[in-house]
Amino acid sequence: MSDTIRLAHGFGGRLTQDLLDEVIIPALSGKHEHAVTLDAAVLFDVQPPVVMSTDSFTITPRFFPGGDIGKLALAGTINDVSMMGARPRYFSLGLIIEEGLPLDELRRIMQSIGDLARRTGVQIVTGDTKVVERGVVDGLFINTTGLGTRLFHVGPERIREGDAILISGTIADHGAAILNVREKLGFTQSLESDCAPLWEVVAAAHEAAGEHLHALRDPTRGGLAATLNEFARDTGLQFVLREDALPIRPAVRAFLDVLGLDPLPIANEGKCLLFVAPDRAESTVAAIRRCPEGVNAAIVGRVEKAPRRGRVVLETAIGTRRVIEMPIETGLPRIC
């Protein structure tokens, strides 16, 4: 087998079969009831309500501190499914590969998808591999579509005045890490993406709070600022964050301070916001903290009646308040 991807790897013949048999399928396989055929899959135990979510990943660079495009592509859709109160189960994987991609890169990326799938109990049941000519795509794009079984109902319409706002860990890690490697800012302290699957955190929170867990959302592109502003618009409520309660790594804070950037609109890839009835907030945080992905969970704010219309407010350590706007429409392209 050659050491880079050739167009013929996408033509459906022997080279395609070799690529599937030698690189893709072995990396993705686990102890599954469904064999990885990467053709159309038949799923016998999907019960409604079924949650379906899709996402394409175009991140550059493909390897970054804390992850790679493969881990991100699987974790990202695992999280989208999880935020609907659904246990992630069956996933499809669509690869669009540029001719000339080193086979070893593809191998590492497939391995990282397979490792995460095995660790989280999700199964890649079907897929598609396209190879396009040099210059037609930058390296590798990945689409993942995930199915899950919805176990409980959450949504912004269930958020109530007085709810506690929780975050499952430190903020702004992903955006800071990508910015640092992409722009070669050479910030030497360790900045790592938080790229991680969140179903375990969600399940722990639900076990602790039950129906008092009202809403969930992972603040990816646009960070907490975008997610909370969306919820403010949809609910007409006021979301108050306490600045000194927001968990943030010192290295991330220092990095963003140097660049003059606010952490609130910076992307996260392994964190979720949770809206919980106030009397369940402490026990829910405690439950989340017992998960490896939730050790830095914290109560970071509360939901209030809005003066006129929904908005997001940051309360500083000295008690002043400022409104956090929806992030303006500039941003980092290809952050996920």
Place this chain on the structure above:
Amino acid sequence: MSDTIRLAHGFGGRLTQDLLDEVIIPALSGKHEHAVTLDAAVLFDVQPPVVMSTDSFTITPRFFPGGDIGKLALAGTINDVSMMGARPRYFSLGLIIEEGLPLDELRRIMQSIGDLARRTGVQIVTGDTKVVERGVVDGLFINTTGLGTRLFHVGPERIREGDAILISGTIADHGAAILNVREKLGFTQSLESDCAPLWEVVAAAHEAAGEHLHALRDPTRGGLAATLNEFARDTGLQFVLREDALPIRPAVRAFLDVLGLDPLPIANEGKCLLFVAPDRAESTVAAIRRCPEGVNAAIVGRVEKAPRRGRVVLETAIGTRRVIEMPIETGLPRIC
């Protein structure tokens, strides 16, 4: 709204919302029980066994005689689901758009997806839109992932010696049309892609043949030659095609003759091969011919015991036989 796609259309802010509200969602909406939210979807009436299939589409040019990348992307996955004996139901749509794509092009492509969805009763229930910088992708790539409810069981393991081989219409239309426009061969006769959804054909065949409908496959990339060779390998049987029974448009035959190309390895995008017990072949063809997508259906061959191992044989009009090999690993990149 500007007249081309800008990076900010992918940043998740107001421009993204405008793009969804003004271009994407209206084009895709129909009289659905599920609103098109293009976020994660909750599906209440999906019953197992569920068929799941995914495909990415990178075709160039994006508009071609007989269709466009949108119609192709939806029909292609409708067909993958249909070939499993499943009625196509719920689809996700992942767009990766190059900065600078004319908005009007995107509008036409979304309209063509929406038109086909409404015509086939398929629903786009969730989606994702990424915008990447100029030069990072060529124009527009589309991923579709489809779910269907499996209504009956078909598969190569059910093919029997003596089965009739049926094709739902003329062969090689898609590959010939794309080759003609792509290579600017300037062949003036009308060459049109056959890009079309096949569930109706499949349902009609099943109604006529019942459990005597043994297997189905749409011969896309690699054409009849690739599909039949895969089945020959998987079943160990011999598949004999009668050359004079193969439906082919005169313009396609003339075009391929000029280029010295054999129609058997040329891609189709709206045709399926069907394997049916011999005593049901005539009634099944008659049923397929009553569908708009199946008017040229024909019995084109039969399944025989293989001399040593599975293979594909073409029987010419004068009675000679030649073996049809798996297409060699050169082909047209970005044909779908």
